[in-house]
Amino acid sequence: IFQKLLLVSFIRIVAWAYKAIQPPQPKIPCSPGGPPVTAPRIKLRDGRHLAYKEHGAPEDVTKFKIVYVHGYYSCRHDAVVTNTFSQSDPDPQRTTKSIALDIEELADQLGFGSKFYIVGYSIGGQILRSCIKYIPHRLAEEALLASAINYWWPGFPSNMSTEAYNRMLQRDQWALHVAHYTSWLTYWWNTQNCSLLSAEVRKQVQFEVGQQGEFEFLHLGLIIAFGTWEINPVDLESPFPNNEGTIHVWQGNDDTLVPVTMQRFISQQLPWIQYHELPKYGHGIPYANGMSDVITKVLLLRETAK
Numbered sequence: 001i002f003q004k005l006l007l008v009s010f011i012r013i014v015a016w017a018y019k020a021i022q023p024p025q026p027k028i029p030c031s032p033g034g035p036p037v038t039a040p041r042i043k044l045r046d047g048r049h050l051a052y053k054e055h056g057a058p059e060d061v062t063k064f065k066i067v068y069v070h071g072y073y074s075c076r077h078d079a080v081v082t083n084t085f086s087q088s089d090p091d092p093q094r095t096t097k098s099i100a101l102d103i104e105e106l107a108d109q110l111g112f113g114s115k116f117y118i119v120g121y122s123i124g125g126q127i128l129r130s131c132i133k134y135i136p137h138r139l140a141e142e143a144l145l146a147s148a149i150n151y152w153w154p155g156f157p158s159n160m161s162t163e164a165y166n167r168m169l170q171r172d173q174w175a176l177h178v179a180h181y182t183s184w185l186t187y188w189w190n191t192q193n194c195s196l197l198s199a200e201v202r203k204q205v206q207f208e209v210g211q212q213g214e215f216e217f218l219h220l221g222l223i224i225a226f227g228t229w230e231i232n233p234v235d236l237e238s239p240f241p242n243n244e245g246t247i248h249v250w251q252g253n254d255d256t257l258v259p260v261t262m263q264r265f266i267s268q269q270l271p272w273i274q275y276h277e278l279p280k281y282g283h284g285i286p287y288a289n290g291m292s293d294v295i296t297k298v299l300l301l302r303e304t305a306k
Contacts, residue, residue, distance in 0.1 A: 023187035023219065026092065042109040048091055050106055064300050065112035067103055071122030071148075092220070096130035096229060103127075104135045115140040117299060121286055122257070123148045123225050129233045132247065136239030143248045143299045146255055146283050149262045150226050152180055155234030155269070156262060164259035179222040186219045234265075238272035248274050248299060252281025276305050 028034045029049070039051040056062060091098065107116045117140045120128040125147030131139065151165045165173060178189045240246065251263045260277065267275035276298075278285065286292050297303040 021185055021188040042106060044102060044105055050102055052106060052110070054110075064117060065107070065110075066117040066119055066300075067107055067112070069103065069118065069120035069124035069127050071120075071124045094220070094224065096127060096224065096231070097134050099127050099224075100130045100134040103131060104138055107138065114138070117141050117143075119143045119145065119295070119299065120147065121145040122283070123221060126150070126225055129236065130231060132236050132239050133231045136237075139239050139245060141245050141248070141299050143250065143295055145250045145286050145295065146252065146258050147249060147263065148225055149258055149266075150229060150233075151176065151262075152226070153229065153234060154232050156265060160261055160265060164262055167259070175222065176226045179219075179226045180228070183223045183227055186223055190219055190222070234269050236270060238270075240272065246274050246302075247272065248276065248295075250276045250278065250285050250295060252278045252283065252285050254280055255283045257283045 029037045029051075037049075037051070039053065041049040041051045044050055055068075103118065115138055118128055118131060119142070120126070122145070125144035126149070128142050128144050128147065131142065149164075151161050165176075168176075175190060179186050238247075249263065249267055251258065251260055253260045264275070264277065267273045281288060281291075286295065294305060298305050
């Protein structure tokens with residue numbers, strides 16, 4: 001009898017543990033129980049819908065077409081420099097490559113032409129590296145603003161990655177460690193009070209930002225950004241072999257979220273990157289007074305950064 005009770009208790013514990021680590025099902029806009037759709041959307045190649053928001057001059061008179069890829073904990077309304085996702089259908093199978101292809105398809109359906117500009121901020125800037133790999137023929141120019149760095153990308157000196165990683169708060173180290181090595185535990189870990197995404201942080205998620213569900217918005221983003229990448233950003237080839245365009249990287253040397261040493265190293269290894277390091281600037285480069293205009297003029301008009 002004791003053995004049977006022990007077995008039943010063990011099974012219950014396993015069942016409880018399994019349930020605890022399973023993220024809730026995503027909420028699909030316009031489906032039963034899902035949020036309403038108020039944004040314009042396009043239908044993608046696999047049937048998903050991608051929402052967007054247009055900014056600036058009307059499409060028929062504007063000269064430059066820019067796709068803006070927002071950062072973590074943001075949505076289509078947060079176009080600091082200038083456009084894109086929220087109210088989109090969830091994509092639990094998404095990868096850095098699939099996101100690049102989504103961006104290309106968005107530009108195609110919006111009539112951006114054979115080449116277009118892309119600006120990405122933070123984790124959005126990180127995604128722009130996959131655009132260099134997978135859709136280089138579509139790029140006019142790119143601007144990566146305080147682009148997130150994956151501490152496990154190969155090519156970095158080990159002491160550089162270790163030193164930068166150890167500068168983070170311990171709870172942040174654990175959050176990224178779990179996302180990289182045991183992604184199946186990410187949801188459970190980040191719902192604990194000791195995690196990077198504490199309950200108080202998760203309560204602050206704006207309705208439209210997190211309407212796909214907490215896992216899709218908060219946790220899967222970390223897995224994509226800090227998991228194992230199928231490309232090595234340090235070994236990327238220039239998308240502009242004839243110098244017909246430029247990849248710009250903007251980084252503040254007081255950034256506490258993105259290590260300037262690692263950002264600087266990537267740019268040094270890829271001489272075709274135009275690197276702009278700003279003293280006394282933190283992670284919020286595009287929000288700083290006047291910086292959005294400076295970045296736009298350098299990107300579109302090829303002015304010299306001052």
